[in-house]
Amino acid sequence: MDLELRHLRVVCAIEEAGSLTRAAASLGTTQPALSAQLRRIEAMLGGALFDRGRSGVAATPFGELVLARARAVLPGVDGLLADTARAARHRAAPDRVRVGSVGAPLLGHLILTIRALLPGAEVTARCQYAPAPLLDDLAAERLEAAVLGDSPGQELSPPGGVELHPLVSEPVFALLPAAHPLAAREEVSLGRLVEEEWAVPRPDSDRTREYWSTALALTGRRPRTPYEAEGRQLIEIVRSGLAVSLCQATFLEVPGVVVRPLAGAPLWYRHVLGWRRDGPLAGRGGEIVRRVGADYLAACASSPVYARWRERHPRSAQLAR
Template sequence: MDLEVRHLRVVCAIAEAGSLTRAASALGLTQPGLSAQLRRIETLLGGTLFDRRQTGTVPTPFGELVLGRARAILPGIDGLLADTGRATRRLRAADQIRIGSVGAPLLGHLVLAVKSVLPAAEVTTRCEYAPVPLLDDLVAGRLEAAVLGDHPDQELPSREGIALHPVATEPVFALLPDAHPLALRDEVSLSDLLDEDWAVPRPDSDRTPEYWSSVCALTGRRPYTPYEADGRQLIELVRAGLAVSLCQANFIEAPGTTVRPLTGNPLWYRHVLAWRHDTPLDAHAPEVLRRVTDGYLTTSALSPVYTRWRAGRGQG
């Protein structure tokens, strides 16, 4: 086995984390897998890199030597990769646009907008439940554009080279089983909703459950969340009458479910478009934003509940 750049990154990650367990978590590996990899690296280099102690891992003198060289080498390699990545993107930017999206009603409109302003481009898409991994992929050059979202006091961080364009901010509504007594009301109070069992998205890197819980805490209570699910599975739990949940205002009611506004609009969601400044999309920003915003309004009109809510506030 020859020494590779990834081996140096592993050594630096262990030193930075101070333990194999924390380093494994940061690298997305299992602790036994990382331990085995470290042993192979130590065999390759010919010495022990870390002392394993109850309090964690500490570099040996030999490890300090390797770390010093690795920390001197890796920035240059990262710079090379960044430069070649930019050059590669410039070469292929006109014919490949990779788009990521959270679960929001903007993806189709963004694809149509890209195809309109860049008709020769090959457009591909993939989805995630959380916005931060998509933002990281934009920064790393693995995506050219993305549909993201955030909440008040949880705004997406600005990243160098990335444009963030808000499209719309909308209230969060209640998602109820059709047969639930609260479904008979025109709107539902958050306090009444807190008397029910909730289904919530997986936390992962999506802070939506945290935001919901923090707003609920202002009432002096927190939701009881025995069910954790995403997408279709969450809807099925609500449809079955097992739980209530929350949804985006323009969510189109699935059979067996009812959407209702929350009294006083205590929760909000912001739709955001993001793309790299070094892609051809940046030159078409006003046109892309116009097309996606128009598409959002068209989609929102398909939700009778949201349409009535908007009309009641002069936003028809």
């Protein structure tokens, strides 16, 4: 008779219950059958594991050694079994892919890529302003994939079970009212822009505002930031001529606002793709990055300001390899 994992589970169950009678009930067997099994386990290991008494059982020194090893081994085995079972389920039936995204131009490209790779899958999506909640959702298996982003010095760390693949870093541009005097320039100095009133994102786990503040502090001046907003509200504040702000280089101009490069490209933003290692996209990372990267380059061409900037800086903002 060879030692098996089930024997270690029996020993741990007896120690946890404190008596053979209670352990037998928890294991769904009878006390005589469990006693006989314990005797066989002890004979196989070469010593008594428990002292029996009227009040129950207590581990012997030899039993404590066996229990310590069992407690070290079983969680890892249980984790392995759970992970492989989950991976098998995902590979057998990749019928649902839940995607999350920060405010970036890659969500549509990622969804189209997933549909091409998994034509039978149902793809759903939801957005967040910050990447941290999306990372949490990936780790907790509430999402299978996500479009994320970070800034220099604030790089994201993958939680357990999640793969992160940087796609490209692009410069951050100025977002201006169309009638603003700086809008007539080819590029804008950050030192000049800091003199204006600003609309900025709320301080949160995204840390975008923290990154902006660090760069603006290097100008020696502190900007006035009377407006806190994101998304459509921030754009409306800029469109109304109340403030200036910053945006991703791929931001598409809308009536009333213009995008201009910052002189010297002092600020950068990195696009990152993430998915679960045991999810339906596992093993397809290279194809996902290739397809979404190609779509990103096409999006760059549809943003005239960014396209001109890339022509002047051909070695910058290259796709990650």
